[in-house]
Amino acid sequence: MATIKEVAKLAGVSVATVSRVLNDSGYVGAESRKKVEQAIEELEFYPNEVARSLFQKKSKLIGLLLPDIANPFFPLLAKGAEDAVNQLGYSLILGNVQDDVEKEEEYLKIFEQNNIAGVLSAVQGSSKRLKNIPLVNLDRVESFEQYAVHTNDYQGGMLAAQAMADRDPKQVVIMVGPKEVPGSFERLAGSIQIFKERDIAYHLFQTTSFRLEDTDETVELFFKEHPNADSVVASNDVYALAIMREAVKRGINIPDELQIIGYDDMPFSRLTYPGLSTIAQPAYEIGYKGAQLLCNCIENKPVKTKRIQLPVELVLRESLREKVEHE
Amino acid sequence: MATIKEVAKLAGVSVATVSRVLNDSGYVGAESRKKVEQAIEELEFYPNEVARSLFQKKSKLIGLLLPDIANPFFPLLAKGAEDAVNQLGYSLILGNVQDDVEKEEEYLKIFEQNNIAGVLSAVQGSSKRLKNIPLVNLDRVESFEQYAVHTNDYQGGMLAAQAMADRDPKQVVIMVGPKEVPGSFERLAGSIQIFKERDIAYHLFQTTSFRLEDTDETVELFFKEHPNADSVVASNDVYALAIMREAVKRGINIPDELQIIGYDDMPFSRLTYPGLSTIAQPAYEIGYKGAQLLCNCIENKPVKTKRIQLPVELVLRESLREKVEHE
Known part of the structure; x- marks a missing residue:
């Protein structure tokens, strides 16, 4: 794989400039930025995420806790979350808690050890066990939780x-x-x-x-x-x-x-x-909107609504009788 | 969180000894090992996995690629894989490829950037795109693939x-x-x-x-x-x-x-x-056995069977007529 030095050489800029582009910090002129981006593409330079996360103390990983992956509601929710985080440049670690508090703590430990950027949780009570890591609760939300996406x-x-x-x-x-x-x-x-x-x-x-x-x-x-x-x-x-x-x-x-x-x-x-x-x-949407909300928190972007409530709707099929119209 | 220095101090050993215990490398006396383990427990010292993975060039993460998380076969497979990797001290990153080659390549890139220890893949063709990372193919296996768990x-x-x-x-x-x-x-x-x-x-x-x-x-x-x-x-x-x-x-x-x-x-x-x-x-078992096989590969343990074939079986319910006995 190419090194940051090779990228700098090809772009005709300093290593510090390449670093500023990569970390999106400090001033870089438009022209230099373009050259760096072209060099990155040409050399297929992918910065090592582990090195980057050690340096920044934050990875590009998001953890998702599910209560029961075998319940089809949650794979749909996971799919929504995954699509949103991917679009925003993150990836997802999945933890299937299986309604087991010990397993949940185990996962939260793993998440912290991997300098995870934030957590999405459809498991109750995660907010009590997580400190200093952005968290968005999904679906099973308690009234005191700050960031949440749930239905009515x-x-x-x-x-x-x-x-x-x-x-x-x-x-x-x-x-x-x-x-x-x-x-x-x-x-x-x-x-x-x-x-x-x-x-x-x-x-x-x-x-x-x-x-x-x-x-x-x-x-x-x-x-x-x-x-x-x-x-x-x-x-x-x-x-x-x-x-x-x-x-x-x-x-x-x-x-x-x-x-x-x-x-x-x-x-x-x-x-x-x-x-x-x-x-x-709207299982997919709960995951999708929750992931967007979380990424906004992680990136310190302004958040208009901290608790998003999505509507549910009646779907009529053959298991109900005809509606009776009373006068 | 406690530091490695505090652990060493409490255990009454050197930092190098603690490090040897953590990395399971080099000689440590039974007495010292016990003291270090007690200190780790008392101080709730969890070594940072990112720092560890940078040093060891290998994380404790395993990537799992699924073709379609909304197909209930795959959440069951994922559950089996997750249970096995957890038991063996690893955790799972999930990538839902949605039958999209670009998305798969995106995930493999993320996996490599995170110094992933190994990959489980139920997506075809991953073996062509992965180099130098242990891989076990699950379910949709091609004849040339080396490590695999599949059914007949x-x-x-x-x-x-x-x-x-x-x-x-x-x-x-x-x-x-x-x-x-x-x-x-x-x-x-x-x-x-x-x-x-x-x-x-x-x-x-x-x-x-x-x-x-x-x-x-x-x-x-x-x-x-x-x-x-x-x-x-x-x-x-x-x-x-x-x-x-x-x-x-x-x-x-x-x-x-x-x-x-x-x-x-x-x-x-x-x-x-x-x-x-x-x-x-046996979706769960495919995931479970695949994860065990992968962990053996990662840890360079002897592997008896590289390609495991699991049996399928007939389940009779009401959608078939009674069996006709011909003389």
């Missing part, structure tokens, strides 16, 4: 309940997401507001995770506790699909005998028939 | 065709995977061998990707070209599910009028009813 869970809960309330529900069951995920309560509160306003009775079914591995057990318990449920507001798409599968298997007609709405709009939710109605979360 | 695609193609041939197929269509993926031909060859042996006629339907985004178009074309297909050997689970959805939508009974088998056994393939029969690929 309360609105999502309202939209789901509204769609159900409009479709003549008889026995409503709301599946409540895991207690430790802050959004679960927001969604529940939003749904309850609507059902109360519309004077519709509902039952609650508490779940303990969003994970695929726990669906069999959860679905069994669900049908045991609520054999007559006819309208289900599910905690996410995975659980909604699992309940639909079990219902179809039992010969229960979807949506006539059991209507259901999910949450997330995972890519696979449109591959079944009946298709799953759901609340679409 | 030929056997998978045979298993899928065998399952179909045993179930009285009338109009067989084999969906062929994208031409540029080496495994596509292997699977096709395996399927053809079985159908030829059993004297069963078949049609071919060529697909251009494994991507979810392309399912609508592909499924439309499929039903246009093969309206009377009654037995489909699909190229992957995503396409199999998409064909099942369209069939159910059209009122075609699964499996009586149309039976189908997928490939991969994605986590979501068991969430539909009828459930999708498929060929299970």
